[in-house]
Amino acid sequence: MKKMLDLALSPEVAFNEDAFTKHITQLLRITSTDQVTIRKLKRSIDARSRQIKVNVQAEVYVGEQAPLLLSYRKDFPNVHNAPxxxxxxxxxxxxxxxxxxxxxxxxxxxxxxxxxxxxxxxxxxxxxxxxxxxxxxxxxxxxxxxxxxxxxxxxxxxxxxxxxxxxxxxxxxxxxxxxxxxxxxxxxxxxxxxxxxxxxxxxxxxxxxxxxxxxxxxxxxxxxxxxxxxITEKGDxxxxxxxxxxxxxxxxxxxxxxxxxxxxxxAKPFAMGVRIEHPQPLIDRIQYHCENRGEYLPASSYALVAQVKHKGVEKGVFSFCMCPGGYIVPAATAPGEVVVNGMSPSRRDSKYANSGMVVAIDEDDMLPYQKFGPLAGLQMQKELEQRACHLAGGTQVAPAQVMSDFVQGKLSKELLPTSYQPGLQSVQMNEVLPENIAYRLKEGFKIFGQKMRGYLTDQAQIIGVESRTSSPxxxxxxxxxxxxxxxxxxxxxxxxxxxxxxxxxxxxxxxxxxxxxxxxxxxxxxxxxxxx
CATH class of the missing domain: 3.50.50.60 (FAD/NAD(P)-binding domain)
Known part of the structure; x- marks a missing residue:
């Protein structure tokens, strides 16, 4: 017998294998002597209300052999002498x-x-x-x-x-x-x-x-x-x-x-901006509507997007590569530039949440770089990364500013603790970012603060620059x-x-x-x- 189940479960049941198995066996009145295979097919969190549920789709085989989990097999031909x-x-x-x-x-x-x-x-x-x-x-x-x-x-x-x-x-x-x-x-x-x-x-x-x-x-x-x-660098x-x-x-x-x-x-449109870092418990409180997410809920994430008009032109401001329970890392590929990116370990257990927060860049933004032809966006990236490096001291120390100070146009007297290990230097990010990007980020943060109450805060800081979102x-x-x-x-x-x-x-x-x-x-x- 095969049963398909669509369940709305508490996190304590959905993310605990023993509790999940017990729930299924009780629901279907399966005895200990039955041959049973329980397999999750889909799992997603519904945090729209204060009573968080996890939607789980599962298939259960009782008294019959379940098909193999993987149809893929590592069974490769030998191509040693092939074209x-x-x-x-x-x-x-x-x-x-x-x-x-x-x-x-x-x-x-x-x-x-x-x-x-x-x-x-x-x-x-x-x-x-x-x-x-x-x-x-x-x-x-x-x-x-x-x-x-x-x-x-x-x-x-x-x-x-x-x-x-x-x-x-x-x-x-x-x-x-x-x-x-x-x-x-x-x-x-x-x-x-x-x-x-x-x-x-x-x-x-x-x-x-x-x-x-x-x-x-x-x-x-x-x-x-x-x-x-x-031809390779070695001449082969x-x-x-x-x-x-x-x-x-x-x-x-x-x-x-x-x-x-x-x-x-x-040249291709892309996006550039900053990384923003919040305490993970703050994001959890906003998204899960509770003070402590507990043992079973994973570190919460978010996705934000807004359209911001500047000088009569409307463009997107959006979160990118959000890393709950993660770290900000130095992603430069040459000396003399500062680039940041985000990562998360499998447990997502860092005390920080970070995300790229970027602005769409198109051919209008690349007009000052027209002489570089199809490499205009690449040159724009280079100049931003080199400026970030120079203003922060010429190493992999990154320029940063408390989020609320950035929105208010104030230099941050002190920066917050961070996951970014090379270190941070307090800088007016207006001096790092092109004016059109800085303006749209400021307005975008105000909108996001309305969408996620508590997101716009002095407990977060922006770190620059996030410039490698995609190929230019x-x-x-x-x-x-x-x-x-x-x-x-x-x-x-x-x-x-x-x-x-x-x-x-x-x-x-x-x-x-x-x-x-x-x-x-x-x-x-x-x-x-x-x-x-």
Whole structure:
């Protein structure tokens, strides 16, 4: 017998496995002698009223064998001697592209400019402790990409681009908890992602693929508008069926290389602003309507958006990459710049909540940078990050201001405790941010203070700058083939190309690019898992 259940439960039951199992067995009058499998399908928190409920959808099998939890199996062909394709970038897009190529019997050659996930930790520690930025190994570059050490959120709205369940199952098969298959806003945690990333790499290597670290692509082999391969910083020429370019949103040298080589790119809208940090208990009180969220409710999150008019033009102000129970980290990719990002461990047990709070940037904002052509937004980013660094003292110390002081235009005499380990310097953020961004943030904070009573407070502070929300450049590709609009055998992929954002959507885009490359240049037909 199979039963489908839609339940509204207290947090104490929904998040406690023993209590949940007891509730189900009593509800269905199941005896201890029955063969039973209870499986959660979906779980989400409803905090709209003071009586918080958790909506759980579950399936229960009584007296019969339940189907396997995962349909995905790590059963790869050996591609050691197969035709090869090049994957530039070892983030989620690159790794999932490599796995899909293997399934399609193509050997992936993954080239990652940074270090393996374990060695990368030393470079992250050097940023925090010694303010030393390695341009090729940092929070943005290295095995696993930017997401590995900056959060691990798996929520995506890009369901039409591919099979979300398949991506999550692959992560579970490589060590992620099965909870990510259930929760409405799944999250792995930056403390667990390195192990999963290592397992993904091992699958690629065990199947005969290659993974090269400290291997920076500095040129492309281009002939008659067709890409033959790439050239590395060491002078090696690597050729293949095609190139999947999955370098992430901060690989500025790649954008500059393409522009220099006459490969068409274009400026793309993005967003910039600050990180804002509140005490997590304050956000919990606002969202959960209680003084203490207790043992079972997770650290609460929020999503905020407003439209703010400035000089007759209305633009969006919105929260971005909200990290409950998290930390703010230094995400610069070169000396002389300050960039901040947020992350959360799996337990989300920090005493701070942080979120990007950013303003939409479009071609009007980039007009002063017109002479840089398609790199206008990139130059705008650079100048903001360098100004933040200069005004805060020239290290990885970040400029900051108490939230209420920022809104009132006052320099903060004292800053608040923070999760940002390199330290903070009190600065008038008006001096860091362009006038249109600063004005819209101030007005946005006033609106958010009305939407979430207590959000606009002297218990929070803004920390700058949050400038790497997405790529400021798009590498255009054909909608059907995903191939570059000008250069054959080049497949711009995921965040760095301006087509995906976040781990899951990037992974799906990586798979799609692998499938298109295989279909067009290896004769693999009817291969798509991801055309849902």
């Amino acid at each position: 090869q394709a090049i994957v530039v970038g070892g983030g989620p897009a690159g790794m999932f592209a490599a796995l899909r190529l293997i399934e399609l019997e193509i050997k992936p050659i993954v080239l990652e400019r940074g270090k393996d996930v374990r060695s990368r930790r030393r470079d992250l520690a050097a940023i925090t402790k010694h303010h030393t930025v390695n341009p090729d190994s940092n929070y943005c570059f290295g095995e696993g990409g930017a997401g590995t050490y900056s959060d691990g959120k798996l929520y995506t709205r890009s369901k039409k681009r591919g099979d979300v369940r398949r991506i999550l199952e692959i992560l579970v098969a490589h060590g992620a908890t099965a909870d990510i298959l259930v929760d409405a806003h799944p999250h792995i945690g930056t403390n667990k992602l390195p192990g999963i990333v290592t397992e993904l790499r091992e699958s690629i290597l065990n199947a005969g693929g290659e993974f090269h670290f400290d291997t920076k692509v500095t040129d492309v082999v281009l002939s008659n508008q067709e890409i033959k391969g790439v 020429k690597i050729e293949g069926l095609g190139v999947i370019l999955a370098t992430g949103h901060s690989a500025r040298d790649i954008f500059e290389l393409l522009h220099h080589r006459g490969i068409y790119i274009e 450049v798009r590498i255009p590709r054909d909608k059907e083939t995903l191939e570059h609009v000008q250069v054959k055998r080049l497949f711009p992929c995921a965040e760095g190309a301006g087509y995906a954002g976040g781990i899951v959507s990037a992974a799906m885009d990586g798979e799609r690019c692998a499938e298109k490359l295989a279909a067009m240049y290896a004769g693999k037909k009817d291969v798509s898992y991801t055309s849902a």
